[in-house]
Amino acid sequence: MDDIIGSLSSREIDILREVGNVGAGHAATALSRLLNRRILMTVPRAFVIPLREAPDLVGGAETLVVGIYLSVTGDAPGHMLFFAPLESAMALVEVLMGPQEDITEMARSALEEVGNILTSSYLTALSDFTGLLVVPTPPLIAVDMLGAILSTVLVEVGKASDYVLVVETEFQDAGRALSGYMVFIPEGIALTTILRSLGERQ
């Protein structure tokens, strides 16, 4: 079985990072409009790692996070995960709905919608940039260990590959009360399609 992800060249990974850069820029703009405050973003990073290492990303497998997951369908299938440490997610909810005691149903709904807006902005930019049609499925939320959430998201990728390509960006507000991560994990098959659309592969 050809492992597309495991055999990406560094130039190709750079190009995929640029795709992530365009997407994340749009998502950061959407987030700042939604929250009506300044949002900083890191330069996205793209890297290929073995599956076994993936759940240890960003603070470790047991870190408590709120994760909002959307499956990406269409020409370039993949996975989009927006996650934030619990305190940060609570702070985000507070900006949107006022102080909350807990992650209530309403708060979960609001967070799902944030994930939806960010992912849609990201994918719109990706679509404009590549000319590919990509559509997100409705958001799903989980409040649990990051590793448990991430590993579940990676199951589909794991069917075809022993590696995973992660394109990640961190968002923060100026006061650093809010911080969240956006992670784009394209399926192997999507990588070929994206690279082809940009004239990088035949």
Add this chain to the structure above:
Amino acid sequence: MAGSSPFVNDDRSALGPLPLFGPGLWRREAQRALSFPGHAGNASFQGESLSGGSAKLAEEEGGRRRESPEVIRVGMAEGHVTGDPSSILAALGLGSCVAVMLYDPARRIAGMAHIMLPTSPDGVGGPTPYKFADTAIPRLVEEMVKAGAKPSRLVAKLAGGASMFQTAAESPLNIGQRNIQAVQEQLKRLNIRVVASRTGGNVGRSVFFYPATGMARVRSIGQEEQEF
């Protein structure tokens, strides 16, 4: 583009390099993994696990430091077998994945496989047989036997196989239940009895398996740590 919003900082370097991602972080996590149950903060368990343990271990008495046990992280699609009573097999952050723990009580040989999917596409599992239930379990048994375990003595404990998201049963995200079924089928086929399990539900789990005793511990967010 990012610059079109008055709120987005165009100067991305303003945020500086963040230490949160990358290999540096994984190293940090490896250190953090040392805060496992049974180490330091749980004296009663330490005593228990050490009784009858190997002479290699120095007992913790009169402030003398004992040799700290080796934690072996078993990552996704990995498997590991050990007969070292001072080691601990650990799978952190299990979601839909299943940790299968096999034990030969007479020889005190323990093995763990961190399974992601029920069936391998080719029945072989390629370079990562531990990824799939149908190839992982025969392989784990094989490795246990190589290490000196007897197949007829093996017993199994299971953890994981949760549904992390509320989705339709047929959703690919709901693979946990199918993983558990596939694991149970394989164990049944090989006549290995499941003596305890902490599976299903919708919570992530970390599990620790102690070759000295065959005991396992599981922890989830917001729940008491459990021995099983």
